[in-house]
Amino acid sequence: MNLNLLNQVTAFIWQEGDMLDHGEFANWLSLWSPKGTYIIPIDPRQEDFENSLNYAYDDHHMRELRVQRLTGGESISTSPQPRTVRTLSRFRVLSETDTQVTVRCAQNLREFRKDALKHYSADIVYELERHGDDFRIQRKVVRLINSDDTLAGIGYIL
Amino acid sequence: MNNLINAVNLDVSPADRVQADRVHTSLYTDAKLFDTEMDKIFYSTWVWVAHASEIPESGSYKSTYIGKQPVIVVRDRKKQVHVLLNRCRHRGATVCEHKKGKTNSFVCPYHGWSYALDGSLRGVPSPESYGDCLDKGELPLVSLRVEEYAGMLFATFKDDIEPLVDFLGPAKKWIDLFMKQGAGYPIKVPGEHRFRFPGNWKIQLENTTDAYHFPLVHKSFLSSVDEETLKLFDFVEGPGYVEDLGNGHSVMVMIPELVDLEANLDKPIPERFEGLAAELRDEGLEEQQVRRIVRAVGGSGFNLNLFPNVACSMAFFRVLQPISVTETEIHHSVITMDGGPAVANRYRLRLHEHFQGPMGFGTPDDSEAWERVQKGARAGEDLWIMLNRGLPGEKPSDDGLISDVSAETGMRAAYQQWKKMMSV
Numbered sequence: 072m073n074l075n076l077l078n079q080v081t082a083f084i085w086q087e088g089d090m091l092d093h094g095e096f097a098n099w100l101s102l103w104s105p106k107g108t109y110i111i112p113i114d115p116r117q118e119d120f121e122n123s124l125n126y127a128y129d130d131h132h133m134r135e136l137r138v139q140r141l142t143g144g145e146s147i148s149t150s151p152q153p154r155t156v157r158t159l160s161r162f163r164v165l166s167e168t169d170t171q172v173t174v175r176c177a178q179n180l181r182e183f184r185k186d187a188l189k190h191y192s193a194d195i196v197y198e199l200e201r202h203g204d205d206f207r208i209q210r211k212v213v214r215l216i217n218s219d220d221t222l223a224g225i226g227y228i229l
Numbered sequence: 230m231n232n233l234i235n236a237v238n239l240d241v242s243p244a245d246r247v248q249a250d251r252v253h254t255s256l257y258t259d260a261k262l263f264d265t266e267m268d269k270i271f272y273s274t275w276v277w278v279a280h281a282s283e284i285p286e287s288g289s290y291k292s293t294y295i296g297k298q299p300v301i302v303v304r305d306r307k308k309q310v311h312v313l314l315n316r317c318r319h320r321g322a323t324v325c326e327h328k329k330g331k332t333n334s335f336v337c338p339y340h341g342w343s344y345a346l347d348g349s350l351r352g353v354p355s356p357e358s359y360g361d362c363l364d365k366g367e368l369p370l371v372s373l374r375v376e377e378y379a380g381m382l383f384a385t386f387k388d389d390i391e392p393l394v395d396f397l398g399p400a401k402k403w404i405d406l407f408m409k410q411g412a413g414y415p416i417k418v419p420g421e422h423r424f425r426f427p428g429n430w431k432i433q434l435e436n437t438t439d440a441y442h443f444p445l446v447h448k449s450f451l452s453s454v455d456e457e458t459l460k461l462f463d464f465v466e467g468p469g470y471v472e473d474l475g476n477g478h479s480v481m482v483m484i485p486e487l488v489d490l491e492a493n494l495d496k497p498i499p500e501r502f503e504g505l506a507a508e509l510r511d512e513g514l515e516e517q518q519v520r521r522i523v524r525a526v527g528g529s530g531f532n533l534n535l536f537p538n539v540a541c542s543m544a545f546f547r548v549l550q551p552i553s554v555t556e557t558e559i560h561h562s563v564i565t566m567d568g569g570p571a572v573a574n575r576y577r578l579r580l581h582e583h584f585q586g587p588m589g590f591g592t593p594d595d596s597e598a599w600e601r602v603q604k605g606a607r608a609g610e611d612l613w614i615m616l617n618r619g620l621p622g623e624k625p626s627d628d629g630l631i632s633d634v635s636a637e638t639g640m641r642a643a644y645q646q647w648k649k650m651m652s653v
Contacts, residue, residue: 111588113420122571124420124563124578126588133583136453140590146449148593219328221423221558224593 073164080174081162083206084197088157088178091228096138099228104200104207105131111213111229120212126225141227149226153184165196171209172199178213180229192216193229243651247644250617256647257429257606257614263554270537270650271296275376275383275396277539277548278302278312282380282417282567283329288346291329294550295384300373301325301335302382305346312375312384313348318368335370348372379404380416381539399628400478403533407541409490412525412573413518414566418546421562422586426596428603430538430551431643433559436595437532437540437547438481438639440465441618446598450590453583455501461487469530469634471619472626477536477646479629479639483543487530494520502526508572522566522573527580534639536646545581555603561585561592616640 083102090099103109111126120128129137141149161177174197182189194214199206213229215222243262246253255262276295279302283291290303292315299315301324315323317337324335324344334351336343343352348370353363373384376393378401383393394401408416426433436442444451444465451459464483471481482488494517498506502523509519528544540547546562563581565574584591606614619636632638 113422121575122578124422125582126422126586128579128582136590140449140453143449143452145452146590146594147446148597149449221425222587223424223426224596225587226593229588 073167076167076172077162077164080164080172080197080199080206083199084159084162084174084176084195087208088159092155092157094142094152096142096228100131100134100138102206102208103131103134104202104209107131107208108210109134109208109228110210111215111218113218115214115218126218126222137228146226148224151184153182153227155183155227156181159195170201172201172206173197174199178229182225182227184226189223191225191229244648247648248613249641250620251613251615252644254606254609254612254614256431257603258554260554263429263551265651266551266647267296269653270647271551272298272386273650273653274387274390274537275385275393276537277381277535277546278375278384279382280380280416280418280546280562281310281377281382282415282419284310286331288331288333289329290325290327290332290346292325292327295373295386296551299323300384301370302375302384303346309347310375310377310382311347312373312382313344313370314373316370317342318350318370319353324370344370379408396476397478397535398476399474400476400480400533400535403474403480403531404541406489406531407529407533410525410528410544410564411566412490412522412569414569417565417567418562419565421560422581422589422592423558423560424587424592424596425552425556425558426599427556428599429554429606430549430557431647432599432602433547433549433557434534434537434643435637435640436599437534437542438471438479438643439635439637440469440471440481440483441635441637442595442598446594447591449594450584453590457499457501465635467634470631471634471636471638472631473629473638473642475629475642477643478534479642480531480533481634481639482531483634484530487524487527490525490529491521494524498523505573505576509570512570512572514570522570525566526573526576528564534643536643544577545585616644 087102109129110120112120117123140146144150157178157180159176159178163175165173165175176195178193178195180191196212198210200209246256278293279291284302284304287304287306290301292301301313301315303311315325317324319340319342322337322339324337334343334345341354345351350365350368373386374388375384378393378397461484468485469482473479506519506523533541538549545564548560550558552558565577586592616637619632619638623630623632630638
């Protein structure tokens with residue numbers, strides 16, 4: 072097991088989670104490869120995300136719009152903004168090449184807004200592109216374990 | 230007039246809680262009234278259960294609800310659609326727990342009774358103990374009356390109500406117009422967003438004909454679209470209208486130029502669709518078909534609200550399912566062109582994701598507004614929900630009544646049907 076690589080990707084993904092929980096969206100946007108896609112599928116078996124319905128299928132432009140919506144103060148479902156704390160663990164490198172690393176991990180996220188505490192668990196698969204000593208996100212697929220159940224509004228970035 | 234608040238005793242009949250220009254707040258909060266609604270509305274009229282494309286083949290099924298009752302919508306070997314109560318005739322267990330799928334039969338997991346796709350009871354394990362006291366012919370899954378219009382499947386518990394086409398009446402021509410967004414391909418429902426909000430089902434029913442809220446509640450959505458789309462959605466003071474179509478149905482025309490998607494095909498292609506048009510041409514499509522798809526891909530310019538539980542809403546089907554007096558589940562079913570160009574269908578999928586669903590730029594804000602209606606409705610004893618917007622300008626039309634686009638005419642239509650059905 073390449074513990075050095077595991078450490079590197081874990082540090083990168085922890086950093087991403089921390090940025091999202093603390094509202095550092097400009098920094099978060101810069102973690103992405105320009106062609107990267109952020110995907111929240113509905114069907115747990117779906118692999119062809121582009122040709123099926125998802126909760127989110129964001130390219131760079133949509134990610135920027137999503138950030139703008141969350142921070143712009145024009146949306147009643149995000150003001151007040153939800154507070155989130157996400158715990159990322161169970162990291163496993165699924166594959167690596169000279170240019171790319173695929174990592175799967177577990178995310179448990181707690182959300183509090185107004186008077187309700189909610190909980191979302193997900194498997195996340197990151198396709199990371201090597202970028203010098205660092206990484207850029209090529210694809211992030213968040214598979215909520217209850218993705219095919221009824222959900223309530225999610226006013227933040229998973 | 231707005232300050233006139235009539236006192237209402239909560240024991241008064243449902244009919245007295247609906248007036249021409251307002252409804253009593255107890256329509257959102259009274260649990261006993263909710264139970265009566267299940268009987269007198271959801272178990273007494275045509276209720277949407279599926280689009281035909283959701284059960285395309287023999288053995289395809291989906292499970293859903295009519296009111297509070299679980300049902301299975303299934304296509305049998307002869308391609309006939311059945312709507313079956315999802316309970317074994319032995320001891321009551323559900324025979325299907327999957328949301329959708331394909332099967333040869335429904336087998337109860339408890340004692341193994343098995344049913345054919347048309348609901349008939351086929352097999353009972355170890356039948357000897359029954360001797361001759363079990364007639365399988367008497368114990369099929371209970372089958373409801375089901376009828377279809379333009380691919381929209383409705384079912385009812387009542388054998389004696391009018392045929393579906395009569396119930397739909399003038400709404401039929403709007404359904405026909407809505408289906409033109411297939412651009413010549415059959416309409417397909419390949420998925421949906423499901424979500425719940427803590428509020429009464431009628432709050433959502435109203436919203437489908439509520440143009441008034443759009444610029445305010447959907448400000449963040451409007452900030453995320455291009456100039457052309459922004460202009461298109463600036464309809465509250467525009468030339469659109471709301472029309473009462475009878476039987477509780479209504480249509481809200483927001484963008485009159487997008488009522489008939491097969492008209493004006495020669496007009497210049499809007500800038501935002503130029504990329505899509507180029508890709509379609511690259512695939513070798515004829516110019517006329519390119520224009521037809523491009524014009525249809527963004528959806529129709531109207532919302533058709535069908536009482537009590539479905540709407541043809543611009544580019545998708547909105548289905549509501551009452552859970553309790555203070556909780557409602559909503560499905561936003563995406564529509565694509567069955568066999569149409571993948572690039573155009575992707576455009577429709579991304580459009581749906583942009584506005585709809587728990588992470589869309591529209592739905593969560595609607596949901597927040599409705600939640601606040603339900604919360605606010607707890608305040609006061611004898612307060613009313615005002616529905617008098619657009620009354621002064623309301624005029625008779627060929628199909629019913631018509632007023633301006635942000636009039637509450639469609640809501641009044643739904644509540645008059647509610648009153649009629651609840652008074653029986």
